[in-house]
Amino acid sequence: MAISGKNATVKVSVDGAAFNVVQDLNEATMPMESDNQDISTFGSDHVKRLQGLKDTTFELSGFYNADDTNGQMAIRSALVDNTALYVQFLPDGTTGFQQEVKVASYEVSAAVDGVVEVSIELEGTNAVTLV
Numbered sequence: 001m002a003i004s005g006k007n008a009t010v011k012v013s014v015d016g017a018a019f020n021v022v023q024d025l026n027e028a029t030m031p032m033e034s035d036n037q038d039i040s041t042f043g044s045d046h047v048k049r050l051q052g053l054k055d056t057t058f059e060l061s062g063f064y065n066a067d068d069t070n071g072q073m074a075i076r077s078a079l080v081d082n083t084a085l086y087v088q089f090l091p092d093g094t095t096g097f098q099q100e101v102k103v104a105s106y107e108v109s110a111a112v113d114g115v116v117e118v119s120i121e122l123e124g125t126n127a128v129t130l131v
Helices: 073-080
Strands: 009-013 023-027 033-034 054-063 087-091 095-111 116-131
Touching: 023 033, 073 087, 073 095, 073 116
Parallel strands: none
Antiparallel strands: 009 087, 023 054, 033 054, 054 116, 087 095, 095 116
16 A cells, blocks of 8 residues: 655654654655675575675755754754764654664755755664664
8 A cells, every 4th residue: 555755754862762853854765775695605506695784874855944953953963963863764654663873964055046955864873673
């Protein structure tokens, strides 16, 4: 069953307990990957793989909002101060994924003929959990 993307929600927390919505986002992506290792041996007809380390990133973009103190500004502070940050990505607005993250990039851009936008990349550390 398809669900509407308009209900997606991204929340952040500085303590892993109290989460706040990141305001004014209009796109969120969560690639989850595994570093699979080829363990094929001589005589194998097919590739055999062993799952290695898993890696998750969260790519967020939308409109810059300096008044979003518990969302966008909390993310910026976590980058500047190298402090703890947790993210919840809820594709349906209620259930989804949670992980401790480090902020890899926080980019604000503006154009004379456009609006001020924000683009954020978060890199997961430790395991992803379901919420």
